[in-house]
Amino acid sequence: MRIEALPRFRLAQLPTPIEELKSLSRELGGPKLLIKRDDQTGLALGGNKTRKLEFLVGQALEQGADTLVTAGAAQSNHCRQTAAAAARAGLRCELLLNGTKPELPNGNLLLDELLGARIHWVQRSEREAKLSEIPDELRKQGDKPYMIPVGGSNGVGATGYVLAMMELAEQLNGMNRRVDHVVFASSSGGTQAGIVVGAKVTGFKGKLHGVSIDKDDGDGATYECELADIANETAKYVGFDAQFAAGDFTVAYDYLGGGYGVVSDLEREAIRLLASCEGVIIDQVYTGRAMGALLDLIRKKAFRSDETVLFWHTGGAPALFAYANDLTRIFHIRSAGSRAAPSE
Numbered sequence: 001m002r003i004e005a006l007p008r009f010r011l012a013q014l015p016t017p018i019e020e021l022k023s024l025s026r027e028l029g030g031p032k033l034l035i036k037r038d039d040q041t042g043l044a045l046g047g048n049k050t051r052k053l054e055f056l057v058g059q060a061l062e063q064g065a066d067t068l069v070t071a072g073a074a075q076s077n078h079c080r081q082t083a084a085a086a087a088r089a090g091l092r093c094e095l096l097l098n099g100t101k102p103e104l105p106n107g108n109l110l111l112d113e114l115l116g117a118r119i120h121w122v123q124r125s126e127r128e129a130k131l132s133e134i135p136d137e138l139r140k141q142g143d144k145p146y147m148i149p150v151g152g153s154n155g156v157g158a159t160g161y162v163l164a165m166m167e168l169a170e171q172l173n174g175m176n177r178r179v180d181h182v183v184f185a186s187s188s189g190g191t192q193a194g195i196v197v198g199a200k201v202t203g204f205k206g207k208l209h210g211v212s213i214d215k216d217d218g219d220g221a222t223y224e225c226e227l228a229d230i231a232n233e234t235a236k237y238v239g240f241d242a243q244f245a246a247g248d249f250t251v252a253y254d255y256l257g258g259g260y261g262v263v264s265d266l267e268r269e270a271i272r273l274l275a276s277c278e279g280v281i282i283d284q285v286y287t288g289r290a291m292g293a294l295l296d297l298i299r300k301k302a303f304r305s306d307e308t309v310l311f312w313h314t315g316g317a318p319a320l321f322a323y324a325n326d327l328t329r330i331f332h333i334r335s336a337g338s339r340a341a342p343s344e
Ligand SMILES: *Cc1c(COP(=O)(O)O)cnc(C)c1O
Pocket: 047, 048, 049, 077, 078, 151, 153, 185, 186, 187, 188, 189, 190, 191, 192, 283, 286, 287, 314, 315, 316, 317
């Protein structure tokens, strides 16, 4: 493996902390719960894309690029972290965001603007066409664009999560702890692909559970095939001799609800519980859904009480403020500082 020799631009504060969720575990009656705080990667409010961007920006700089181009939802955490990475590396940033410009920017979008990104609004259906036009337009102006796929999910980006698994293995070793299950949100796939490659690199024995945020189980394991493609690209990029197939990935598809970014009681309950029990803020699109899935699995006794489950917090809280309406509905708070419960 040659991961240490790959071009990398440091952006993250590493290692991210691992904390024990003792109150939550007590509240639920086991298993033991740990949380890996990749919401604390340190770049402009943090998140999992920062690890990917270290390798993506590393390659962009090596290629002599002067502009990062990427795309995502209006409240994309990936776009916000890309804008911040560009600012840090002295590059320009062009973002293609889905939808139309709102009157008042909030959450990640407000941060994109403050970070100096240039924003292009596109209809989701026109995004691919526009994405393929932009680099040519930029080159005509004399710019040197570097294209980053949605979510930074290719072999270069996912390399950040191979390194993250090496970091986790070292931390667990130092803490003298073993983890039986790792649970995390999975959407464009780079995180899960990198984690699965990293697990093989380090000989990690725990089970790895991606919780699908927006992909359905489709026909013939479509998403697992995508994950295997990214993993194979990643292994090749880091020089690790291994082959991955769809069967190497475990994805839970039971928590899709109304689709991407549609907030339901699953996310609302998870957000309130983590905040009131542990003082940890999770988000309504990714980590709230993945934590909602974990709570459901714990209540269904999917884990033994002597097992340890690590929840990988991938970030996302900066978008909370743009979803205030969705988050304050339905719930009432029993009394200040105590648990909140759905009012239905
Ligand atoms: C992008 C994102 C994910 C999903 O990671 P992928 O690599 O796209 O699967 C999870 N959580 C948060 C907060 C994210 O922004």
